[in-house]
Amino acid sequence: MASNGDRTCADWLRTITSLPGVPGHEEATARELMKAFRTVADRVERDRMGSVYAWIEGTGKAPRPRALLAAHMDKIGFLVRAIEPGGFLRITEVGGFDSRTLPGKEVTVHSAPPMAAVFATRPPHLQKRGESDRPIPLEELYLDTGRPEREVRRKVPIGTMVTLRQTPVELLGDRLAAPGMDDRAGVVVLLRTLALLRVKRPAWDVVAVATVEEEFGMFCLGARTAAETLAPDLGIAIDVSHGDMPGTREGDTVPLGSGPALSIGGNIHPWILEDLQRSAKALSMPYRVEPCPMGSGTDAMDIQIASEGVPTAVMGIPCRYMHTGVETVEPRDVDRCAHLLAHYLSELAPEWRAVEVLK
Amino acid sequence: MSADGAPKFREDVLEAISNAPGVSGGEEAVRAILAGYARDKVDSLEVDPMGSLVARIAPRGNGSSKRGPHVMLCAHMDEVGLMVTAVEKEGRLRFRRVGGIDPRILPGQVFRVGAEGIRAVVGALPPHLLPRPEREKVTAPDDLYLDIGARSREEAEERVSVGSYAVFDTTYEAWGTTRKGKAFDDRAGCAVLASLIQRRPPLPVTAVWSVQEEVGLRGAAAAARRVQPDLAIVLEGTASGEAPGSPAEEQYPYMGRGPALTVQDRSLMVHARLLDVIEETAKRRRVPTQWKRPGVGGTDAGRIAISGSGVPSAVVSVVCRYIHAPAAYLDVRDTQRAVSLIWHTLDTLRKEWP
Numbered sequence: 001m002a003s004n005g006d007r008t009c010a011d012w013l014r015t016i017t018s019l020p021g022v023p024g025h026e027e028a029t030a031r032e033l034m035k036a037f038r039t040v041a042d043r044v045e046r047d048r049m050g051s052v053y054a055w056i057e058g059t060g061k062a063p064r065p066r067a068l069l070a071a072h073m074d075k076i077g078f079l080v081r082a083i084e085p086g087g088f089l090r091i092t093e094v095g096g097f098d099s100r101t102l103p104g105k106e107v108t109v110h111s112a113p114p115m116a117a118v119f120a121t122r123p124p125h126l127q128k129r130g131e132s133d134r135p136i137p138l139e140e141l142y143l144d145t146g147r148p149e150r151e152v153r154r155k156v157p158i159g160t161m162v163t164l165r166q167t168p169v170e171l172l173g174d175r176l177a178a179p180g181m182d183d184r185a186g187v188v189v190l191l192r193t194l195a196l197l198r199v200k201r202p203a204w205d206v207v208a209v210a211t212v213e214e215e216f217g218m219f220c221l222g223a224r225t226a227a228e229t230l231a232p233d234l235g236i237a238i239d240v241s242h243g244d245m246p247g248t249r250e251g252d253t254v255p256l257g258s259g260p261a262l263s264i265g266g267n268i269h270p271w272i273l274e275d276l277q278r279s280a281k282a283l284s285m286p287y288r289v290e291p292c293p294m295g296s297g298t299d300a301m302d303i304q305i306a307s308e309g310v311p312t313a314v315m316g317i318p319c320r321y322m323h324t325g326v327e328t329v330e331p332r333d334v335d336r337c338a339h340l341l342a343h344y345l346s347e348l349a350p351e352w353r354a355v356e357v358l359k
Numbered sequence: 360m361s362a363d364g365a366p367k368f369r370e371d372v373l374e375a376i377s378n379a380p381g382v383s384g385g386e387e388a389v390r391a392i393l394a395g396y397a398r399d400k401v402d403s404l405e406v407d408p409m410g411s412l413v414a415r416i417a418p419r420g421n422g423s424s425k426r427g428p429h430v431m432l433c434a435h436m437d438e439v440g441l442m443v444t445a446v447e448k449e450g451r452l453r454f455r456r457v458g459g460i461d462p463r464i465l466p467g468q469v470f471r472v473g474a475e476g477i478r479a480v481v482g483a484l485p486p487h488l489l490p491r492p493e494r495e496k497v498t499a500p501d502d503l504y505l506d507i508g509a510r511s512r513e514e515a516e517e518r519v520s521v522g523s524y525a526v527f528d529t530t531y532e533a534w535g536t537t538r539k540g541k542a543f544d545d546r547a548g549c550a551v552l553a554s555l556i557q558r559r560p561p562l563p564v565t566a567v568w569s570v571q572e573e574v575g576l577r578g579a580a581a582a583a584r585r586v587q588p589d590l591a592i593v594l595e596g597t598a599s600g601e602a603p604g605s606p607a608e609e610q611y612p613y614m615g616r617g618p619a620l621t622v623q624d625r626s627l628m629v630h631a632r633l634l635d636v637i638e639e640t641a642k643r644r645r646v647p648t649q650w651k652r653p654g655v656g657g658t659d660a661g662r663i664a665i666s667g668s669g670v671p672s673a674v675v676s677v678v679c680r681y682i683h684a685p686a687a688y689l690d691v692r693d694t695q696r697a698v699s700l701i702w703h704t705l706d707t708l709r710k711e712w713p
Binding site: 249265268289295306309310354359 | 383384385394398401402404405406410411437441442443445447455456458520521571574577578580581584585
């Protein structure tokens, strides 16, 4: 591994997005992330639910306040649901895909050893008239490993994790497309932020958490349990924001290359937002304000109401085509998020607290 | 003091906070009014990390060793409304709804936007210009916009920005015992709670004016963890069932017939013994009550009840017509009855709980 200083955002993005990690199956990814975090953090550990904590010790007098940065390490994928005669695999999704983006895509079935497979498609020659007018629902899609049924049955138990198999794609303008930018791009922001903070230490302790299970269930399990464990004095979730795409409207998306998207709404403590905006201005960095009227839909939702309440903010990395195999970001935006976080955290006064004592 | 020994309902507080803006996530103006009012009446007062206002009041000293349970009284400050999501180059404001608002009430409505409260209208095409089939459809909120009269993005952005909240432009009014205003869900509960803290209670009370109830009962979840009460009573403004054409058995609860007691809603099975205490107190003190319709709605009590090791919780509501709409009605006799009922219930709890 190259020394940390040599690794660019794009390098990190290529490496980290390639790791598997469907919700609940983050083990292998966590091990790799612990290695990566050890190059930038003072201390790295895992909690009982599997989230990875990477600490930067502050320079303030102990006991120091604590800032939690969260990006989720799980990515959407599938689990094997049934094995059909012929060895074809039926699957169920973990996290939400649009099934129209799947036919013809390659996947990795995470058996031991892993095997490649494809989402099977019927050639036009064999289709009935009008068949191609109707999208294929996920329940009707199936995977073909190209291996004999007996081998498949021996090696692929029900519940085996399946992820999209798509190597990162370099696009013009340094843009990068890969499955799992949601939210491995956020994990890269954490890595870059800690590298900066190690040089310019804040007064606060900073704990960057790569959380488990954001994409599954009614709440963000990893973020909620980490926030209960750490009882932080503030929390910031770093996740992807919808990039500009044809057919979308201003206000619902942020342009790629426009810098961090800072959420506004009930899920965001206004003082943190103000300070982040002040930091962006101090750095002459572009940013957008992203309206979140009914909550942010990120780890910050659960961090905010954990413990006795945590002041939270949300920083978004503009990302096109979310929840497909070609999630596209600009590494420049990822880098900007890290610089903004590092600046904000190193300016944070030791006595800053969101609780106002009026009497 | 009212005739039955309970504190008097503070209609002045209801009027002030009903008129103030406070969409979920932007409750500052309501909180400032309540904090100013509460400051000299409570022993401690703080704003928690989410923005909820938490006030602690020690019981009146009576030398008795029996202190009574620590009671959390909670009412939410936030109301449903809109958030500006984009300022278009023509100066129009696109918005999304915050909380549950029927899209059919939006066209032709007037809103107040931002802290300044500048006026905005939701325009609608005149019927002359609409083909008949269009008039039979509900206009999707995404196709509507707020018009503040600006001619350009620049002009609009001098007054509002992305993230600004908008509230219904409704002014509090009174006729007979009827009161009209916006956001009675739950400024009615907030004002009942404000009225209760005018006097030292018989047991330790923490008053919480919570945030973000309308977007998932969020503020009370964190506040309950901070307060760690022995039991909780949530004060709500709930929906009346009165409507011509509805079956007779669905017309309840009624405005003007006393506080509504909840047995169950979508968020909570009300603690049976706590409900018994409230009901018996109402009978003994001759406060008329009625039942809230079971199975619908949800309140902060649902979150408080599952906080920590669990908190026995109940809900007492002022019945309002037309909540989540621009103008709601309530009967000011009901708000006084709610104050009396809770006040006397605190006495019963001191003597009888657990």
